[in-house]
Amino acid sequence: MAAERFAREARAVVTRGWRLAGELGSSSVDAQHLLLALAEGESAAATALNAEGVDGASLRAALEDEPQRSLRRAGFALGALAVPPATPVTPRRGRAAWGTSAKLALERAVKAAQARGDSRIGAEHVLLGLLGARAGAVPRLLEHLGAGAAEVQAALESELAAEAG
Amino acid sequence: MVVTAAGETDPDDGLAAAVALRRVADRLEDEHVLGALRLGWSWGRVAEALGVTRQAVHKKHARRARELGVVQRGR
Numbered sequence: 453m454a455a456e457r458f459a460r461e462a463r464a465v466v467t468r469g470w471r472l473a474g475e476l477g478s479s480s481v482d483a484q485h486l487l488l489a490l491a492e493g494e495s496a497a498a499t500a501l502n503a504e505g506v507d508g509a510s511l512r513a514a515l516e517d518e519p520q521r522s523l524r525r526a527g528f529a530l531g532a533l534a535v536p537p538a539t540p541v542t543p544r545r546g547r548a549a550w551g552t553s554a555k556l557a558l559e560r561a562v563k564a565a566q567a568r569g570d571s572r573i574g575a576e577h578v579l580l581g582l583l584g585a586r587a588g589a590v591p592r593l594l595e596h597l598g599a600g601a602a603e604v605q606a607a608l609e610s611e612l613a614a615e616a617g
Numbered sequence: 618m619v620v621t622a623a624g625e626t627d628p629d630d631g632l633a634a635a636v637a638l639r640r641v642a643d644r645l646e647d648e649h650v651l652g653a654l655r656l657g658w659s660w661g662r663v664a665e666a667l668g669v670t671r672q673a674v675h676k677k678h679a680r681r682a683r684e685l686g687v688v689q690r691g692r
Contacts, residue, residue: 588666
């Protein structure tokens with residue numbers, strides 16, 4: 453993954469994702485942090501996400517509730533026990549800071565750019581990489597927000613077409 | 618604090634409860650990894666759901682999955 457192939461906005465997404473992970477109490481940067489960074493940014497990917505109801509505020513709320521929601525859906529009634537609110541941490545620097553889900557998303561972003569014949573990796577490719585997840589936090593959050601991966605991708609394609617046109 | 622009444626809970630009870638929760642979490646993972654494999658999920662998809670590498674989930678669960686006949690040898 454050559455960093456110089458990442459366009460400015462894609463690099464900004466990665467940087468913001470890193471900061472958001474710490475803000476949300478995660479010691480690793482995971483796919484959901486990149487999704488939030490995208491949704492709160494300014495790009496065709498952000499416009500597509502926001503149009504499908506995935507904006508910063510709803511995503512932050514969904515992220516905060518996700519542990520409790522998962523436990524409930526698996527049949528756990530916690531009673532007095534609550535999943536603690538996130539305490540900001542400082543993520544480790546370097547390679548160790550990257551969670552598996554984020555690495556997979558960025559690998560898929562590179563592949564998406566190659567498949568489209570794009571020489572630079574932009575925010576739109578990062579979004580495509582995130583949408584490619586078959587399991588984990590990103591598909592769960594999108595489902596919770598009523599945004600299907602196919603619909604988000606369609607919104608992205610029309611946004612990109614509008615920009616190009 | 619995680620537990621609302623943590624201030625009044627004896628540390629001995631609280632620490633024992635943490636151990637118990639870890640056992641519950643391990644058991645939950647064991648059951649659902651097998652369940653996912655039975656449904657035909659790939660190791661990669663299971664790994665993605667757990668947020669770990671494919672190698673990590675395979676190392677942890679492959680032997681048990683083989684022993685229980687959920688996956689074939691070599692997978």
